[in-house]
Amino acid sequence: MALGLARCLPPEDLVICVNTGDDDTFHGLHVSPDLDTIMYTLSGLSNQETGWGVAGDTFTALEMLKRFGVDAWFNLGDRDLATHIRRTQLLNEGKTLSEVTAELNLSLGVLHHVTPMSDDPVKTVLSTDEGELPMQQYFVGRRAEPKVTAVRYIGAETAKVSPGFEKAITGAWMLVLCPSNPYLSLGPILALPGVRQRLRAFPGKKVCVSPIVGGDAVKGPAGKIMAELGKQVSCVEIAREYRDICDVLVMDVQDQNLVSEIEAMDIMPLVTSTIMETEEHKIALAREILALAD
């Protein structure tokens, strides 16, 4: 979705605000999985088969790290490692995550503004039937298999909104909640102090793209977690989740039968094809969304 929007808008017209609740430290290196996925996607480096990392990456350093007896369940390719080495170095030199993110993206030719949600640490932790698990441990280490009973965002109460996110909340003419996991991707962003209230008061059009299509998530464990939390796995639940910050719900043609339920919530449904398999799909959906602007 972010790629589609970036293809439709000049750099100065788009801020991509990214979840950092997944950030973690591996082998002493600061890893920001969501920021990297966005950066690799926008720079054309992303591995589209796996959905993470750099296309064609090798794992030579990780194999050697394993010889040193480290727990290497988190796959880090050699090119990807370079990103984490550089990020960690710049952070240790005293730069903020926003500054580092800007520098890394620019180096790879990404001109659009990619910003972490916050420069302060926030840690998404899941309460599961296997105990408390940090996001990557749950998602990668345990393949999202444990049953989730609650999600917390440690540090969110005191974390400050990043300068880039601040600027966007204040000055943007449209808000797009991209199709993302409500608890693991959008949740941490919305948990930051004042964000929800400020988005409620946001004057521009607020559009939410449902990640749930035909009763399950298009990608990832969002559907599974919704069910485990006792929620209805449908775009209606998504609308309910964002009711206070959503003027338009972009929902898939497969969910046509749910239109009246959305309308009943005073949300305008936009029924279209939301499955984005190619860059053309992403651009087409972005165009439809941008056409909603006042």
Add this chain to the structure above:
Amino acid sequence: MALGLARCLPPEDLVICVNTGDDDTFHGLHVSPDLDTIMYTLSGLSNQETGWGVAGDTFTALEMLKRFGVDAWFNLGDRDLATHIRRTQLLNEGKTLSEVTAELNLSLGVLHHVTPMSDDPVKTVLSTDEGELPMQQYFVGRRAEPKVTAVRYIGAETAKVSPGFEKAITGAWMLVLCPSNPYLSLGPILALPGVRQRLRAFPGKKVCVSPIVGGDAVKGPAGKIMAELGKQVSCVEIAREYRDICDVLVMDVQDQNLVSEIEAMDIMPLVTSTIMETEEHKIALAREILALAD
């Protein structure tokens, strides 16, 4: 030479004390070139063609680091990077360089005791016609081309001898100064507080293997630097350098004609083949040296 000694002696009978004046930080990672060369050599991983790094290593991460605009004149392979990542992580966790070195070596199956000369930072800096250059900048960055006028070991005055080195000085039955650059490899070790005096008083046999053969260094810039410092480039100068801590000078058959000059310094010459091209050569020379024990 260290490999030869390690092949002849059981782990409990050998301490390999290594220069850390070359240590430097690249991309935020702590690199210990001499410790790594020893570790890779003893573990059978070393690249024997280049004399540094891991055999067959790739440079994928470094290529990516270059895309992030870093100054990547110091070649770091992917496997080698894993070593530096792990070392840096353990140091940041509060372990000493001695502890980290022991852990890394053990992980790679090196059972002999490899110890840094000190756990405190010492920085070898060369005064040259291009200004002051840290060791790696001189050696790798400028390919040892600048003319050297002096060598300093910053931090050596206050650095403490490492526990492993301490134990060896106190308890060993023989001291071998391996064929090494007198200013860049042995110099930093001998500059540590009290080391020279204590080696003078060392009760066991003290053996020095000349790195100069037939008027030049077998490897590296030792001969060039000796000439630039106005010294005679010969094993006689080596004997002069270590006169107070050397009972026996191991010198090459090519330098047979210099025997009387060595003897005149009250040092016993051991004339033999000192060029070590194969592991067999290394073992043979180590055997000859160990036979000198009282």
